[in-house]
Amino acid sequence: MGLLILIPSVSASAQVQNSVISSRGLTLQMKSIFLNEIQVRGEGSTRGAALAILANGDYLLGGGANGNQIFRYQPRNEKLENIGEVYSDTLRRNDARFAITDLQPLSENEREAKVLVSYPRLGSNQNCVQLQVDLIKINLISGSLENIETWFVTDPCVPINAVQHASGKLERIDSASAYFTVGDFGFTRINNRRVSGDLSTIFKINKDGAEKISTGHRNAQGILLYRDKYLLASEHGPRGGDELNIIKPDTDYGWPFVTWGAAYSAGDYVVPRRSNSHDGYQKPIMYWTPSIAPTDLIQLPLNSNWKRWSGQILMGTLREQSLVRIYLDNDLRPTAQDFINVNERIRGLEISQNGIVVATTDSGRILEIKPL
């Protein structure tokens, strides 16, 4: 476990705090920036913003009080601007889970960026929820956005009590396609594959449609093309049994039939056939019981100031309030992990072009972490 030491702020802004974390031979500096405007609000809950980093170093943040706004933050001068709304707030309920789930730039130049945006939203009768992916164009000169086209809408539309477990994470493949995770939405019929449709699935999407890659995912909140060729996904299990999986085509990862987590009881939305088991299905390469609630995955840059952590994986967590450092050997076997405590629920996690780890937190902060 890393050690967190708060030191007096050195920034002119009262909203900025610096601290030092020492963890297994590396000393890290963490800058924490509180941005009230980007936090998603809902009855009884708050949520961190979705995060992407543009080629010019600026951050895109998806969130705000109603969860449907995009902001641009320029770390050079600590300037924040609201650049527009992706969808109407009539398409959500007053619940922080109704919010932009991910932002993924596909192509950029000095004038504009084309970015995929995913979000759960109400269906046409207002009683059910679907996950949607739109391509938007951001004018980087004027700081405005334009919605270009819808790429994907999940089916079925799930009864509204179940906006939980949306997933909705994107990973770029090239300028015209991406991987996309769809959760089980807490759907009470998720154990019937004839009606579960697009739920619990990882897709490859482009403007013409979606191709199923793998199934049996409960709530994949992290996805990463590791070493540019292996697809990894993290997911939340039920009462334990959180997983890290290597995603292979036409493979079933088991949910809701098997889980390493504890059994749900009769009052839960679905009861797995077997708990503490993965028999008959693809096993995760790592799992965590009790739950740590894993989110985004990133790979630290090779041959960088991250020294012996270069090229390794970092994973955000909600419940554990830590970054998890994971080392996979050449056969993709996990041979080391440790927890770097940041005392924050990590929602979005990215790596900047200059090797700074950037995270968004449910408390409305941006964290910038780098080796000292």
Ligand SMILES: [Ca+2]
């Ligand atoms: Ca599984």
